[in-house]
Structures are given as C-alpha cells and as structure tokens.
Amino acid sequence: MRIWLNKNFGFSKGEFNGLLLLILIIIILKAIPVIYSAYKPVEKDEPNLLAKIQKITIEDQKYANTVRNRNENSKAKKIVKLFNFDPNTLDVDGWQTLGLSGKQAQAIINYTSKGGHFYKAEDLQKMYTISPETYKKIFPYVKIATQPNSSSKSYAPFEKKEYVKKAPVIVDINKADSAQLDEVKGIGGTFANRIIKYRERLGGFYKKEQLMEVYGLDANKYAEIEGQIFISAGSLKMININTATFDDLKRNPYLSYKQINSILQYRKQHGNYSGLADLKKIVILNQEVIDKITPYISF
Numbered sequence: 507m508r509i510w511l512n513k514n515f516g517f518s519k520g521e522f523n524g525l526l527l528l529i530l531i532i533i534i535l536k537a538i539p540v541i542y543s544a545y546k547p548v549e550k551d552e553p554n555l556l557a558k559i560q561k562i563t564i565e566d567q568k569y570a571n572t573v574r575n576r577n578e579n580s581k582a583k584k585i586v587k588l589f590n591f592d593p594n595t596l597d598v599d600g601w602q603t604l605g606l607s608g609k610q611a612q613a614i615i616n617y618t619s620k621g622g623h624f625y626k627a628e629d630l631q632k633m634y635t636i637s638p639e640t641y642k643k644i645f646p647y648v649k650i651a652t653q654p655n656s657s658s659k660s661y662a663p664f665e666k667k668e669y670v671k672k673a674p675v676i677v678d679i680n681k682a683d684s685a686q687l688d689e690v691k692g693i694g695g696t697f698a699n700r701i702i703k704y705r706e707r708l709g710g711f712y713k714k715e716q717l718m719e720v721y722g723l724d725a726n727k728y729a730e731i732e733g734q735i736f737i738s739a740g741s742l743k744m745i746n747i748n749t750a751t752f753d754d755l756k757r758n759p760y761l762s763y764k765q766i767n768s769i770l771q772y773r774k775q776h777g778n779y780s781g782l783a784d785l786k787k788i789v790i791l792n793q794e795v796i797d798k799i800t801p802y803i804s805f
Contacts, residue, residue: 590649593624604644610635624650676734679717680710680741692730697723707757709743712801719759747785747803748778760798765790779805 586605593614601611613635618624627648630636636644675689679701687698697720704720705711714735718728745754747769755766768788773779785796
C-alpha cells in the first residue's frame with residue numbers, strides 16, 4: 507500500500523506513517539462511546555418513585571384548597587353595611603364598611619385631603635377605585651352637605667384710594683446724577699445711566715437735542731422728556747486743541763481715529779492752530795464735524 511501511494515501520490519515513508527497514525531486516532535475516537543456505553547451501569551428508578559410523585563401532587567392540591575378556603579372565609583366574614591354618608595367627610599373605616607378595600611378607601615381619602623371635593627353624588631363615578639357595581643349600591647345613600655351660597659358672602663365695599671400725582675420735575679442734564687435723572691418721567695434707571703456715560707464722553711451737553719445721540723433714546727422719547735430738562739450755562743469741559751494729546755481727543759464721540767491723527771499731524775507740521783479757519787484746512791474734517799466739536803475746543 508505504501509508503494510502504491512508513493513507511486514500515485516508521491517507519499518514518503520514518513521507521510522505514510524503519519525497517515526496510519528491519523529487513521530488509528532479516528533478509530534479510537536469512534537470506539538470510545540461504544541465501549542463506554544457497554545460498561546456503563548444502568549440506573550434504575552426507585553420502585554416507589556411514582557407513589558412519591560403522586561403524594562407530592564396531592565399535598566399541593568390540599569394546600570391550594572386550604573388557601574382558597576381561607577380567602578373565601580375571610581371575605582365571608584367581611585361585613586358590608588350600607589348607610590347614609592357624606593363622601594367629603596367619610597373616613598377610611600367608613601369606606602371599608604361600604605365594601606371598599608383598604609387601598610381603595612385610602613385613595614379616596616388622599617383625594618379629599620389634597621383639596622378634592624364631591625359636589626354631587628355623580629362625582630363619585632370619577633374615582634377609579636369605585637367600581638360601577640359599588641357605585642350603584644352606594645349611590646342612594648350619598649348625602650352631601652349643602653354648600654354655602656356664594657351669593658350670601660359679604661364683601662367689604664370697595665374703597666377708592668386717592669393717589670397723589672407727583673409734581674413734574676425739571677433737572678439739569680449736565681449736573682443731575684442717576685437718581686435725579688430717574689425722577690424724570692420717561693427716562694428710568696437704564697436711560698439715566700446711558701445719559702451719564704455719554705455726558706462724560708462729550709464733556710457735557712450744549713443743547714438738548716444731543717440726548718437723541720444716546721443709544722435707544724429716539725425722537726419720541728426725546729419729545730416726552732424735553733419739557734422736564736434744561737442745560738445750565740458754562741458746564742462744558744473744554745479741550746485746548748494746541749496742547750491736546752491723542753487720548754484727550756479720542757473720548758469725543760464726534761471724531762474718528764483718522765481725524766484725530768490728521769489734527770495732530772497738521773499741528774506738528776504747521777504749528778499751533780489760531781482759530782477755526784485752520785481746522786477747515788484739514789481735508790477729512792467736514793463742516794458738520796467742525797460744528798459739533800467747536801463747543802468743546804479752545805485755542
């Protein structure tokens with residue numbers, strides 16, 4: 507056989523021995539279950555096993571019957587008594603006497619204790635703990651106490667109070683603090699703070715209309731407060747254009763950074779300004795800007 511395998515399949519002697527060993531292992535594995543089953547002892551059931559099973563079954567049935575009889579007896583002992591009652595005031599024991607269980611009775615007590623109220627006998631149908639059969643039994647016995655008529659309540663007569671109208675105030679917007687500005691009808695705390703911050707940037711207001719430059723204060727708001735404000739003379743902070751630095755000029759909201767640089771460069775190249783005519787020589791300063799900054803500069 508080894509010669510035939512070698513001739514047809516090229517098996518060497520070592521490969522042939524390996525094939526024989528593999529076949530031997532397969533035969534042993536197949537033979538083990540047969541040998542084990544032949545020598546395994548046969549287990550025999552106990553002769554009275556069936557009788558024991560029947561006895562356990564009978565005892566279980568007896569226990570179930572005992573429990574069922576006990577429950578039926580307890581139900582039979584429960585006395586259901588119908589009587590006239592007010593569901594808004596009946597306690598747990600009273601509901602149980604009517605035939606409800608402890609949990610069902612407690613659910614109704616929880617409802618009334620949290621503000622729930624039965625206004626008529628039909629309201630009992632809303633309680634899920636009361637079955638339709640129980641409701642039919644107890645319905646004729648519901649006696650709800652008469653509720654007091656709301657029309658009989660006495661009310662104190664309305665007393666009209668006289669409110670003293672505040673006298674209008676007139677404040678100086680260049681000197682008033684936030685509390686004084688808050689007194690002006692139409693300004694309020696938010697606008698009072700905004701007005702003060704803008705006033706500090708400007709160096710003071712030189713005309714009332716400048717208030718419309720404050721964020722959120724439009725023409726309608728200005729018309730509302732115009733008659734309650736005034737401006738005192740000589741209250742502006744002036745800046746000397748010939749000695750001012752960049753930081754001095756940048757606080758003014760009317761000037762841009764480019765315009766400030768142009769003002770400083772012109773002064774550096776041509777010397778001090780002698781008047782408004784010199785400012786007009788700066789190309790990026792138009793007449794509108796010059797008119798706005800004029801009240802705040804000196805030469």
